[in-house]
Amino acid sequence: MVKNRSGDDERTKLIAELRAERKKIKQRMLQDKEKVRELSAQLRDLEGKPDKSGRSQTRFRMTSSRA
């Protein structure tokens, strides 16, 4: 089989370009993710957590809201 050097070079170049482009986009996404994490942490602080002591498993409860 005759190897097409020029075709291989083109392919290698294209792969490198695609990888570089993907890396650039991922870096931008990571920056956005960091900001999103900060906002999520702030939200969790504001929303608080209920006292879950005494119940390890999730359960359903029906109560009268008129009480």
Add this chain to the structure above:
Amino acid sequence: MANFQFFDAFAGNLGAGNINLDTDNFAAVLSNTAFNPSSAEEIGDITQISAGNGYTTGGVPLTGVSWGQAAPGIWQWDANDFGWTATGGSLTFRYIVVYDADTDKLVGYWDAGTQVTIVNGFQFTVEVGANGIFRIGPGTLS
């Protein structure tokens, strides 16, 4: 005790980055119509109960959502309690379905096993346990 079941598509969407358990917005809806957990992927695949009497289409947002390590190798997805109050009439459902409100992808559901009716003036609450909505560990990743 209520067991949380995953939709088949959940793991795929988690791996593909379509669901971020730590930072996405999530919500819970009520359904009274059976669905196929093997093929349902998005919230549009779920028939919600009719809007009104205290129910809003799209459900209620989950608050206090967190994804953290509960023990070595064990990760827990947690949220605050949530629920619905029937006003002006009753609400009847069987399934409580949780989905990613940012991407519409389904996470999982609780099956009450039978129809539940929230009578006018009553409140139904999902009290999320200390073990969170679910935990994932090495045993579930085989």
